[in-house]
Amino acid sequence: MSTGFSPHNMLECKGSQELQRFADKKIRPASGSQSAACVAEISALLQLIQGCFPVPASRVIQGGSYVKRTDTQGCSEIDIVLLSDVFASVNHCKKQLREGLETLRENLKRTSHGNSLHSHSFEIMAYYDVLGPTPSTDLKLHLYRKLYLCNDSDEAQLCALALLPYQVDFVKASVVRVKELSRLMIHWFKTSFANTTKENKFRRLPSSYTVELLTIYFWERAEKPLFFSLVQGMRAVLKLLVRYAEIDVVWHRHYHPKFPIFVKVNQKHTRPFILDPVNPTVNVCDTCNAWDEVAHVARLSLLKPLFRGVRAEPPWLFTNDW
Template identity: 30%
Template sequence: MASLYDTSGEQVQQPWCLSPGNLETWYNGNIQHGTEKFASDCRSAILSVVGHIHRNCSSNILDFDVDKVVKGGSLGKGTMVKDLSDVDLVAFVNKPYLKPIAEIGKEEYKRALSKIISEIASTLRGVANIQNIRYDEYLVKFKIQVKSRWIDVDLLPTTENVPYQSSYRNMFLSMLDVGHGTRGFYSAAFVQHQKRFVGERPGYLKALIRLVKFWASKYLPAKLKKSYPLELITIYLWEKAGKPSALSKAQGLRSVLEVLTNLDSLRVYWNYMSGVDDQLNETIIRKLDMKRPIILDPANPTNNVGGLYQEYDNKEVIKAAAEKTLRTTLLSDVSAW
């Protein structure tokens, strides 16, 4: 990969040494090219896992039955980048094998879920192209082979946790009265809504998200490469700019990086789920005593996705990386949205 030097004399690789006008060509050749094929290969590999779950996790064989499996993560949302992949699979277990937390309480739910997780892990052992199987109280983790590569998969069993004749609004209000650990058991059921929120965005915005994720892969440590906060920040800025369809990737990237240099300015939420409005979002922020940066998960506003950046020196690390990139040839003379 060709390289030049930035204003501080440090060596810079493509695309950071390119002019903004050449970014689109570079993107098509280096990110777009190959990603679609890799995503197709991943979908094929994951489909085999899903088929295995449906065949082997049924009440004819085990003590529970899986109704559906939802693909989340970058693959499910359509923001996958070649070689930078993550897959979440959410297995919805039919009632009465796993009843909602609000009906049976945390401890009973936890016991039932633990048994289901253990049995799913057992069915995966010995399956071709799956290795490194482990699990905790929330999920099963394993690696699956995609051609010559191995990708990480998180498999999260859950049930539809909205109680009968209730609403998402009432559920979120009830979640304010339980501890963080209990709220964690609700999380898996929201993956399908996270997938829809990001997945319904236009292709040109997803292309910008892929560029942001590529930047993160090059400049950030592993703990800060999580996709979802970066996806939400990018979507928020695009919406704030009026949802431009004539999308300059350089402008979009600069907009995201400028915000990452000042994360304490972020206080963002959406009225996405049924029954969620400004009043509920403000109530959640106040009752859970959330501190900036605040980026409420549109699918589950009791979860501050921006909490990642509050840990340790994460804000300082990501600020330094963003500032360094803003000084490169690609972005130094570009205006944000």
């Protein structure tokens, strides 16, 4: 295990003000004309994607860091889910999905877009509209049961696409400062670890969504302050990453604590455990297979100048126990 720290890493900042200047200059998405250019570019690409899709789409769902407003200055992640009634029959839709997405890929290759000095990473998926735009509670519970009983991981992932709007809403509901902390932690994951090599090519670090949920959890545990020190917030998250086996996070906004599927999943869960707040069948920490490396880099990060001499302040005093 090794780190990827550079001399210009944000962990070399000395104090909150210097970190804020770094975040404003290097991490926060651009505003003004560059932001307007991004909006126009993404809108054009969305129209192009829908126009190139070989079957009519009944609805389009958007997700990713750009939609959740946790994107960074250099790059936005945008998830596009194209929903079509053509895929309603699961038995033969996989072949149609492959053919449809391949046609879309070839069409997009023949186009040229990009003038905002900002890269956009698109992930395009397609399926049928399992829930519809305004699903009843019973329909969502039925989907949870289907996901829990599904033995086909590919089909389960496709069905779970219907929950993307609720994931987006969950993250967007947090205050601006939490999104700033999420950006910093996502940037930390991108800049503090050793590059991919032949030896670690199968390493998977936590997803951006996992990082967003972890920062929201800390904000809630700190009693949801509107304003707080980013240094204190980063320190809190890093201290828990060192003790990742203690991560055990569950929300009950979309499913009841006595909901049978939640009870079954919760009884057999392993740590670290962050249950997707909109899907009681998924531990988002399972996307990572390198938690020991995460803890190692977090431990070394806490020794950097940014945290030197820093002690917990209200409302982060609960981190003194770690």
